[in-house]
Amino acid sequence: MPIGDLVRNLRKARGWSQGRLVSEINKAFGTGLTREYVSRWECSKVTPGACHLRHLSAVLDVPLATLEGEVGQRTFLSDVAATAIAPVVASDLLSAGFAARLRGGPTAEHWEATLATYGTDYMSMGAADIQRRVAGELVVVQQQLDDPRLWSVAARLMTLYAKTFPGSDGSRAVSWYGTAARAADRSGDERTRVWVRGRAAIALGYEGASLGVADILADQAMAISDKPSLGLVNAVMGKAHTAAVRGDRATAVRLADHGRRLFDCVGSHEQTSDYAVPWWRMNVFLSLLLARVGDEKKAVEAQEQARRELPASLPRFATHLEMHRGLMLARSGDRAGGAAYAEAALDRLPPAKHSLTLRMLMEEVRT
Known part of the structure; x- marks a missing residue:
């Protein structure tokens, strides 16, 4: 995505005019930026320099790496080479990938079964274990992308892989969510396109990280289709969380009500998969919101x-x-008590089952 389009999308996701963006930057950094200059950025007539990129990153709440192009300019294959191979032994992964290509690779049905297994495993396994396993699958599936159905598989695997990186890290998580969205588009499957963006939006919104990116992905999901689906539930609830983190209570409550109505149409019977949204999980979303x-x-x-x-x-x-109860205590004024309550809850969970999201939630309670 050109830098000008990205700046425009991030600005509109916050409901800001060009003048408001200029005002926020000038107020925060004491610069003399003008609306005309922002307009030239958005029309791609001028590219923001390094200093202005840092200013945009700060006021739009988006990782600097995103503005520097890590989301929009890497291809799927180079993303895999750059980050998926790192957690595991590269030679084994490359061998598996070429062997799969020579054999023709697993069938689409096999991949769907594999996705179902990962959806269940993610709910109880630690991030590091899932990251290593999914990295290997990505290297194999990249050898089969002449089949559009496998782009859908790759997109969903990448979304799961992205969740093993903290959203506050920015470059890795957000880069993978962006790559997953592009892979979903290549599949041509509307439900996958909505689900991938919605899942990324709720992940980032729940974590309270990269809110500008979460808003854009949620808006894209809602623009692709307004047909009730689990992806749309995730998108709406993700956008509700970004509003809540920003302190926009009215928007957060309005979107949460919309999300509940959508859930009533499409809520899952499956209880233990990351690809599902059963009643208990909807209430986890609502509890934090x-x-x-x-x-x-x-x-x-x-x-x-x-x-x-x-x-x-x-x-x-x-x-x-x-x-969440610890957060409520902290927000009511008992910061020390809230932090102690949340820390005690986290300590009771075996470390092998900790997730990056829990660690980020602990940081939110503390601050």
Whole structure:
């Protein structure tokens, strides 16, 4: 994506005019930027220099690497070579990839079964284990991308892989979400295009990271299709969380109500997959959202609803709910008590089951 288009999209995602963007930059950094200069950026007549890129990164709440092109300019294959091979032994991965190409590779049906397995495993395994395993799968599936159905598989695998990096890291998580969205577009499958963007939006919104990117991906998902789907539920709830983190309570509540109506149409019966949104998981989304906007009564109701149906095999999500209570305590004024409550909940969960999202949530409670 050209830098001008990216700046425009990020600005509009926040509901800002060009004048508002100029005002925010000048207020934060004491510069003499003009609206005409921003207009020239957005029309791609001028490319922002390094200093202005840092200013844009700060006021638009987007990683600097995103503005420097890591999302828009890498290809799928170079992304795999640059980051997927790193966690595991490169020679083994390359061997597996070429062997798959020579054999013709697994069938689309096999890949769908593999995705279902990863969707379940993600809910209980640690990020490092999932990262290593999915990296290997990505190197294999990249050998089969002459089949459009495999672009859909690759897009969903990349979305899962992106979640093993913290959104606050910026470059890796956001780069992979962007690559997954482009891969989904190559598949031509509307549901995949919406789901990949929606899943990225809820991941970033829930983490409270890269909010500008979360908004753009959510808006793209909603523009692709307004047909009720799990991807659209994720997109709407992701955008609700970005509003909550920014302190826009009215927008957060309005979007959450929309998300609940969509959920009523398409909520999942599957209980233990990252590709599903059952009733308990919808309430986990709502629990944190309501804690963030300060509606303690409804937040507690959502927590109780989630606990009633949360499978015992998923203790990590019970920890999420306890940490939401810690956040509520901190927001009510008892910062030390809230942090202690959340830390105790995290300590009760075996370290092997910790996720990056939980660590980021702990940081939110502390601050």
